[in-house]
Amino acid sequence: MQTYLDCVPCFVKQALDATRLASAEDDVAERVLRRVLEAAAHMRMDFPPPFMGRTIHRIIRDETGSADPYAALKQKSTQTALRLAGAVERRIENASDPFEAAVRYAIAGNVMDYALASNWDVDKIDNCFDEALSKPIDFDAVRSLEESVSTAARILYIGDNAGETVFDRILIQRFPAGTVTYGVKGSPIINDATREDAEDAGIDRVAHIIDNGNDAPGTILDLCSALFRDLFGEVDVVIAKGQANLETLNRCNREVFFLAQVKCPVIGRDLNAQVGDWIVNLYRPEVSITASEVSLAVEVER
Amino acid sequence: MQTYLDCVPCFVKQALDATRLASAEDDVAERVLRRVLEAAAHMRMDFPPPFMGRTIHRIIRDETGSADPYAALKQKSTQTALRLAGAVERRIENASDPFEAAVRYAIAGNVMDYALASNWDVDKIDNCFDEALSKPIDFDAVRSLEESVSTAARILYIGDNAGETVFDRILIQRFPAGTVTYGVKGSPIINDATREDAEDAGIDRVAHIIDNGNDAPGTILDLCSALFRDLFGEVDVVIAKGQANLETLNRCNREVFFLAQVKCPVIGRDLNAQVGDWIVNLYRPEVSITASEVSLAVEVER
Numbered sequence: 001m002q003t004y005l006d007c008v009p010c011f012v013k014q015a016l017d018a019t020r021l022a023s024a025e026d027d028v029a030e031r032v033l034r035r036v037l038e039a040a041a042h043m044r045m046d047f048p049p050p051f052m053g054r055t056i057h058r059i060i061r062d063e064t065g066s067a068d069p070y071a072a073l074k075q076k077s078t079q080t081a082l083r084l085a086g087a088v089e090r091r092i093e094n095a096s097d098p099f100e101a102a103v104r105y106a107i108a109g110n111v112m113d114y115a116l117a118s119n120w121d122v123d124k125i126d127n128c129f130d131e132a133l134s135k136p137i138d139f140d141a142v143r144s145l146e147e148s149v150s151t152a153a154r155i156l157y158i159g160d161n162a163g164e165t166v167f168d169r170i171l172i173q174r175f176p177a178g179t180v181t182y183g184v185k186g187s188p189i190i191n192d193a194t195r196e197d198a199e200d201a202g203i204d205r206v207a208h209i210i211d212n213g214n215d216a217p218g219t220i221l222d223l224c225s226a227l228f229r230d231l232f233g234e235v236d237v238v239i240a241k242g243q244a245n246l247e248t249l250n251r252c253n254r255e256v257f258f259l260a261q262v263k264c265p266v267i268g269r270d271l272n273a274q275v276g277d278w279i280v281n282l283y284r285p286e287v288s289i290t291a292s293e294v295s296l297a298v299e300v301e302r
Numbered sequence: 303m304q305t306y307l308d309c310v311p312c313f314v315k316q317a318l319d320a321t322r323l324a325s326a327e328d329d330v331a332e333r334v335l336r337r338v339l340e341a342a343a344h345m346r347m348d349f350p351p352p353f354m355g356r357t358i359h360r361i362i363r364d365e366t367g368s369a370d371p372y373a374a375l376k377q378k379s380t381q382t383a384l385r386l387a388g389a390v391e392r393r394i395e396n397a398s399d400p401f402e403a404a405v406r407y408a409i410a411g412n413v414m415d416y417a418l419a420s421n422w423d424v425d426k427i428d429n430c431f432d433e434a435l436s437k438p439i440d441f442d443a444v445r446s447l448e449e450s451v452s453t454a455a456r457i458l459y460i461g462d463n464a465g466e467t468v469f470d471r472i473l474i475q476r477f478p479a480g481t482v483t484y485g486v487k488g489s490p491i492i493n494d495a496t497r498e499d500a501e502d503a504g505i506d507r508v509a510h511i512i513d514n515g516n517d518a519p520g521t522i523l524d525l526c527s528a529l530f531r532d533l534f535g536e537v538d539v540v541i542a543k544g545q546a547n548l549e550t551l552n553r554c555n556r557e558v559f560f561l562a563q564v565k566c567p568v569i570g571r572d573l574n575a576q577v578g579d580w581i582v583n584l585y586r587p588e589v590s591i592t593a594s595e596v597s598l599a600v601e602v603e604r
Contacts, residue, residue: 005318005331008339013311029307030347037310037343041336 001247003045003052004266011040014115015056022060022069035059048247050217057189068188070114077112077163077191078200084129085166099146101133102171103259107278108132109167110160110242110261114191115217141280145257149175152236157207158183158219160242162193165201172206180207181231187215218244221252243267256283303549305347305354306568313342316417317358324362324371337361350549352519359491370490372416379414379465379493380502386431387468401448403435404473405561409580410434411469412462412544412563416493417519443582447559451477454538460485460521462544464495467503474508482509483533489517520546523554545569558585
């Protein structure tokens, strides 16, 4: 999707919050803010919001001198998720529909997101898992996902945040063995999972891991490695987690199952959903992205 | 006071909201946003926030082609205030302490502010007037104001928003006749009162009106006319309404009585107050503004 005017104040707010997570120094935050404002003044509104997200977090890493400001938060997320995992697996086993329950907990895990809120809130996490089995979701879409997965030879499961990865693993355990490749970021961006975070969650026990070769939130195919792009085009089923994947892949030219929590009113409007809704959505392309659009993105943003 | 980092996302949000009030066109809003972002990237953090407010609203007026985007909202505010005036005057007459009650309604009137919220909210206005007599305020400061006013030969009462002016008039009626000059903006800025708005509220029946010669929110003395600055320095008592006057005068070199509602957490922190608090505050200068600071401001901002 495009970037909306309402995204702009939110970018500036996120930049400030994220900088404060990485550094307590006001002069560092001021330098970040000025560079973000300058970049935002000239940003492309026809590109998805994660383009600007990438720019913001590159500036933050540069000015704070920290290659991975979210490293500690990611480890804490994974540890918290691993502690919850046993109870979640028992609830899934005891559910009337274990596949659906596993999908629900994979979406519940998407609460571990520090792009929009930079503070660790254990109550928010607990509440989200408490309501996992009762939250309204699209049953037909879940059935459609189950059927697609059961007959697939190759599945690409694109992860989102560290910690959430643990619940992705629990869902992937219900897919046919040996079918899944799990996509992670090429290098640190916000608290998104990298290869190391996925391994910490035990993803390597249930899937092959591929990194997408870049540091943008979501999946900007044009910035991904050729290997990742080929895989994305060739597999039988693609599953993509979280809002940033929705923002970057909901105009792509193949079918994608999206699993996400809606956290932003602009994306909600694009999806005809409300903030707080849980999304199981089978996206089907209407029009393909043209070659010229892709090359334009390469030219401006690489 | 200086501009804080937390002011910056708020500037961008306000710019977008205010533009939408003035124009329904997304391309206009995009041009405004880009210019505001560019200006904010190079703003002076050591200047009070209203400097940037002035820049933002100059950009909005320029891009929307509207010399006074808030004209209709200001008239609506004045009409609403005039309808409420009779009931308010009766409640003041019947109060155990009519002077204090008049101060309370003058502060209640400060709810008619469209700098931070661009939407007309009649419930918010009604609620504010309903609680006017029960809201906690500083009684000692009210007594101090009453004493100062009762013995003053010359009073400068610096107004804030259109509509609020009506309740300023009701308070001024309790001051010694012929003592008050009422300060307004030199030209339209947000919904701040200009000479015309003050006259619509009947201020000219109880006070001489002086405009400050500029279009910045609050009172940036350095941008005011020599006549206004001289008056500010010479009068026995200065009363200043609203947050923007607090932001711009709380480092000035004379005593000022501030009457305001606290609407922003950053200003609240500066005042040791909470959002929603009502302020009756006698400011006394600790250090004077130096001549070099003043000339710097002239050089950069005129």
